[in-house]
Amino acid sequence: MNNLSFGNLLRRPEAGAFLGLAGVLVFFVAFGSTKFLETAGAASWLNVAANLGIVALPIGLLMIAGELDISIGAMIPAGSMTVAVLSGHYDLPIWIGILGALSVGLCIGLINGILVVRTAVPSLIVTLGTLFAVQGLMLGASVLVTGTTSVALTAAPWAKFFFGQFLGGSFQVIILWWIAITALFIFFIHYSPYGNWIFAMGGDKVSARNAGIPTNRLTIILFVLSATSASFVGMCQAILFNSAQVSGGMTFIFNSIISVVVGGVLLTGGFGSIIGIFFGTITFAVVNQGIYFTTFDRNWSSLIIGVMLLLAVLMNNTFRQMALSYAPKKKK
Amino acid sequence: MATPILELENVNKSFGPIDVLHDITLNVHPGEVLCLLGDNGAGKSTLIKVFAGVHKPTSGTVRFEGEPVVFNNPREAADLGIATVHQFGGTFPLMSIGRSFFVGREPTKGFGPFKIYDRKTANSIAVKAVREFGITRIDDGDRLIGGLSGGERQSLAIARAVHFGARVLILDEPTAALGVKEAAHVLRIVLEARRRGLAVIFITHNVIHAMTVGDHFAVLIKGAKAADFRKGEKSREEITDLMAGGEAMAELEAEIESYSTAHSGHPPQV
Numbered sequence: 098m099n100n101l102s103f104g105n106l107l108r109r110p111e112a113g114a115f116l117g118l119a120g121v122l123v124f125f126v127a128f129g130s131t132k133f134l135e136t137a138g139a140a141s142w143l144n145v146a147a148n149l150g151i152v153a154l155p156i157g158l159l160m161i162a163g164e165l166d167i168s169i170g171a172m173i174p175a176g177s178m179t180v181a182v183l184s185g186h187y188d189l190p191i192w193i194g195i196l197g198a199l200s201v202g203l204c205i206g207l208i209n210g211i212l213v214v215r216t217a218v219p220s221l222i223v224t225l226g227t228l229f230a231v232q233g234l235m236l237g238a239s240v241l242v243t244g245t246t247s248v249a250l251t252a253a254p255w256a257k258f259f260f261g262q263f264l265g266g267s268f269q270v271i272i273l274w275w276i277a278i279t280a281l282f283i284f285f286i287h288y289s290p291y292g293n294w295i296f297a298m299g300g301d302k303v304s305a306r307n308a309g310i311p312t313n314r315l316t317i318i319l320f321v322l323s324a325t326s327a328s329f330v331g332m333c334q335a336i337l338f339n340s341a342q343v344s345g346g347m348t349f350i351f352n353s354i355i356s357v358v359v360g361g362v363l364l365t366g367g368f369g370s371i372i373g374i375f376f377g378t379i380t381f382a383v384v385n386q387g388i389y390f391t392t393f394d395r396n397w398s399s400l401i402i403g404v405m406l407l408l409a410v411l412m413n414n415t416f417r418q419m420a421l422s423y424a425p426k427k428k429k
Numbered sequence: 430m431a432t433p434i435l436e437l438e439n440v441n442k443s444f445g446p447i448d449v450l451h452d453i454t455l456n457v458h459p460g461e462v463l464c465l466l467g468d469n470g471a472g473k474s475t476l477i478k479v480f481a482g483v484h485k486p487t488s489g490t491v492r493f494e495g496e497p498v499v500f501n502n503p504r505e506a507a508d509l510g511i512a513t514v515h516q517f518g519g520t521f522p523l524m525s526i527g528r529s530f531f532v533g534r535e536p537t538k539g540f541g542p543f544k545i546y547d548r549k550t551a552n553s554i555a556v557k558a559v560r561e562f563g564i565t566r567i568d569d570g571d572r573l574i575g576g577l578s579g580g581e582r583q584s585l586a587i588a589r590a591v592h593f594g595a596r597v598l599i600l601d602e603p604t605a606a607l608g609v610k611e612a613a614h615v616l617r618i619v620l621e622a623r624r625r626g627l628a629v630i631f632i633t634h635n636v637i638h639a640m641t642v643g644d645h646f647a648v649l650i651k652g653a654k655a656a657d658f659r660k661g662e663k664s665r666e667e668i669t670d671l672m673a674g675g676e677a678m679a680e681l682e683a684e685i686e687s688y689s690t691a692h693s694g695h696p697p698q699v
Contacts, residue, residue, distance in 0.1 A: 284545075288545040288546060289544060289545060289546060290535035290537055290544065290545075290546050292546070293524075293528050293531070293532060293535050293546060294532070294533070296521065296523070296524055296528070297521050297524065297528075297529075297532045297533070300521030300522060300523055300524055301520075301521055304515075304520070304521065304532075305521075305532065305533070307503065307513070308532045308533035308534075309504065309507070309533040309534070310532065310533045363523070367521060367522070367523040367524070368523040417523070420573055420576075421522070421523075421573050421575040421576045422576055
């Protein structure tokens, strides 16, 4: 059944991501050096990929389900500010800070999800609203409470160990979280029955509801997942760098969408894969960081990312057509 | 005659001040195809939504196997085996045949939190079910729905409803967007469903399609049942006349008539 022929591979949603990754690896080895595949180099792009990847996975799921969440741009600083204000400014135990950061994610996710389900306003608009609202709330509240927009945080050793240490000197521990979360998502999306529901929702929401899928509940869960993941990443960053800033996080919006699209997820929903998003994220991180290992100016990396995105989308379209028109050959 | 499986008695439905259905009495028996005919806006969609539990009648009774029932939502109707298949509905272009077939009712293997979707079983059951309905072109459950023709998708949706225990099959204009051959295929599947003892409610504009498969016909005009007859009781021309709105046509003719008299025999300028 799983015959791994080249043709079968091309028809899978992650085909574009594989080829894209291969392409950029060849590019950077050719123009730079293999240094970025060695320990120090690998750490630089793996760190970027892990932080981005934890956000990109739930964003990808939302896109498969036909929704979008851009409020993550504000949720990352919200997560880091919450843990820093609670455990840094107020000196509460770190676990309260961690719980606080995750509950902020939970709340905003619930708000996003319920608004989208109840109002039928496109999720792009709803989350654009919460993006600015949360950003303003964080800025206003932190100036009100702490008087500054940047708060120092000294985390307990156990929190440092789990969320903010460097493994082997340069690998952030969040890489392990990313891999674990990816594995979990692969199980839920591609092996458990629930994954099927998400694809069905993205394919045709009305039919999915008629088939008995709790589409509203599922939509809310997905929004909670993305907001909480973003605040988790923010929290880890605050614990790692011993401080939190109100600003930052905006780049995650576009970067996560790029990773997801390069990973083969269809913008209109219903098609994609977790492993594709995983490789899409790595591809993005390699381009983002690989430029430092070449003689090119750093500014060119955006050009490469833009071109790569367009190529990836075109490629993914072609592969999807192949998948649609595919009919097995007559058995001899 | 045996008890009808599904029956409406003096059903009225209004949305606020607008009356959509007037006093509809209609029944359908197992192993019978009821064709609902009518022009756009005649109330066909509302009527099937009453059957399917989407709308509650404002007054009147719905009976299932002789027992009065009230459906609070489509789910309750579905639990009794009333399945609606909409045009192109119920299938997902970018999902595999197996996955689409089992959406919401995925077969699993394993236990506890480690239950996994059983792709092999899903694919083989799905392929077998659609092949029994005569779509022999499908032999791989991993193929995507989007690669199928409109008729095949429709047939898949019907096969799915039958597989999951439908006893009343409501088909909402299944042949409307299909070519001649495709439509013939869907009609064959309607007959197959009837042969298996399902009650089929078939909504269509197309009198030929209706006459091919129907045992019992009801024509709706402006929310009221204008005619209710069995196979062979009316000719195709009579049905077409009825559908084209009977009184509406007569009114138009009368209007043209009065215009001509008022303007010394000239027809109205268009």
